[in-house]
Amino acid sequence: MGGTGRRPNRRRGVAMRRHQRILGSRPGAGSAGRPSMGRRQFIGGAGAAALAAALAGCTGGGQMSRESGGSSGSLQWWDQFRPLTKMLQDHLFAPYMKEHPGVTIERRQMNVPDLGQALQVGRRSNQMPDVHSLAGLGTSAAALVSQGWFQPIGKLADFQGSPVGEFLYDGMHRFDGEVSSFPLFSGRWHEAVPWFNTAMLKQAGVDPEEEPGTWDKLRDVARRLTKGTDDGVYGIVVPSKETEYLQFLVNRLAMTAGAPGGIDWATGAYAYDAQQYVDAIEFLTALQTDKVVHPASPSMGPRDARARWAAGQAGVYLWGAWFIGGLRVDEPEAVERGVGTWHIPCPETTRNVVYSPPQSGTFWVSSQSKRAKDAAQLMLQMTTREFQARLAAAMDQPPVLTDVVEEAEVHPAYRRCVANFQDDVRIAPAPEVGTPGVWQVLAEMRDIHPNLGDIVQSVLTGSTSDVAGELRRYTDAMSAERERAIKVVREEKGVEVGTEAWVFANWDRKADYDQQAYAER
Incomplete structure (x- = not known):
């Protein structure tokens, strides 16, 4: 979703709906073309005073933190992946600290809603961790990039030349040519x-x-x-x-x-x-x-x-x-x-596949971090096959190097699940990868309610029976909101982008939409 995710637009209930997924990461915003909440709504959410308690949230061990910012001079790492706690400590943090005696790493694991709130407060009060996931923020990475949340890491560590280099996409991991994150998990998955x-x-x-x-x-x-x-x-x-x-x-x-x-x-x-x-x-x-x-x-x-x-x-x-x-x-x-x-x-007995976009970045280095080089070098260790096999053993969302599951120590049901994904899932196009200006449209788009999840809930509780009508109204509202966002981006920012950015004429339903497909589009 334990840890969570992310994520995906399939994405998206508003963060304040308190999503309780505890493992995995969510798909990128491009999966249906919008973030879960608009930029203005995100920034103008709950006030810092009301959220201040989030900075005293639980650590990975369940104890309360003694101070919001952690120990002075330490590298702070915040995420929601509870099942990864021991693996991260024993096989990522401890080895790095042993090799770099001057570095101390402190990790805080929180539930998704608490993490999202703590990050919002931390940014406002200049108490951001050095590295964090995006769980609970309820918006796209692209929107956060546009607000200056992160700093690039591609020049601090060789992610492009790492085993995950082929999975780096513009508009998801690279922005303006600079690598800012990488996919820790595979995009070949689904949550049903x-x-x-x-x-x-x-x-x-x-x-x-x-x-x-x-x-x-x-x-x-x-x-x-x-x-x-x-x-x-x-x-x-x-x-x-x-x-x-x-x-x-x-x-x-x-x-x-x-x-x-x-x-x-x-x-x-x-x-x-x-x-x-x-x-x-x-x-x-x-x-x-x-x-x-x-x-x-x-x-x-x-x-x-x-x-x-x-x-x-x-x-x-x-x-x-x-x-x-x-x-x-x-x-x-x-x-x-x-x-x-x-x-x-x-x-029916005829099998149809399901579609997921390329997996977005999992961890990001804060623009407030003074330890960006250590953070980037630490994150680079997560791209090795050895680490990926250990990640598979935690049985979270499948690692980006999916083939390591075969050699990892996992439950047979997990191995079968990941094998089934190979049959059932294809990688879908992501508009922000195909057209650079799309991520600015996604960042501008506001949340629409009732959304798909709201409609389904209303039907299941008997609040509405007009399924087709509600879906039609939501579809129309989404289309209108995208048009509005495109107009704002074109007129106010001078970005050349239109609805054609969401058209992929060479999309093959039975095949992955890979890097070559973008090049041949």
Whole structure:
């Protein structure tokens, strides 16, 4: 999402919706063409006084920090990746400090909302960490670059010549020719993996090896689990308290029905009003009608749902690869009882793939940092195959060097999950990579409500039944907001960019949109 992410536009509930994902990183803003909240809204959010307590948030060990800025002279590192705590300390920080006796590294791990708030306060009070992730900020890296949050690191360490060099993209990791970050994780992933309780399936007479490859078969499995297990046990849990989870989920389900995502790359138009989105939402309502969804789902966030699943209250949970890593840290007994995974189901037996953009940068060096060289050199160590294999062993989002999973010490279900991604996921175009001016449009765009997640939540709670109408209004509003942002960027900043930047005529649905595809566009 444990740690979280990121991230993706599939991205995006507003940060104040308190996204509880605890592992992984979110996709880049280009995945549907906008950040989660506009620049003005982001800067004008909660006041520093109201957020000051965030700077006294929990550390990785759960203790309260004694002072907001950490020890004087130390290199400060803030992130949300709780399952990575031991690995980062033992295999990144400790070796670096041993080789550089004058460097002390202090890491603080926080929940996503707390981290986002702490970063906002830290920037306003000149107490930023040297290195941090973007979790909880609810906006694109491009928007933050435009506000001067970061400093380039490409001249301080050779990221271009590192094992991850081929995964560096303009508009995501490079800005104005300068490398500012790199992808720690792979872009070949999705957050709708069906994770199942092996013991519960066997109790209900369901063969874990027989995949429910269609929506109807998954509904049948959920019904059998609900009826064939103990009272109080349900077939599936769908945490719907947080709209961002619902937005992710419906996007992925719509793709399995044949949608390209929130944008039709052949035309560049927003496509949330496509029939596939209606079908995906109706599939979720059908699960409710079947009475196979855990009844407390409306009050659950993703973390709550994982805890309920781990407690044996639900048999299936659609979430990301980081699910099992989080279980191993917080509910290891659930892993011991048995956990498995399937391919993401499609509406029919015909398989459609899902699309994710290239993975955006994970860690960034603050423009306030006085230790940028040490920070960059430390981050460079994360690009080695050795570190990537250790990252895979934490079973978070798959590492950017995905092939190391085969040699890493991981649970068989995680290995299978990552292997399934190779079948099920293709890398989508990212407009900000193809046209430099797009990131300025993304930075200018304001949040639209109700967004996709809001609409899904309203349908599931019975607040609205006009699914097609709500999706059409959202699509129209997104289109109008993009047009407005383009006009502002063109007229006020002199940037030549138009809606054609979202058109990728050479996009092949069955292939990755790679560096060569951008060059041949």
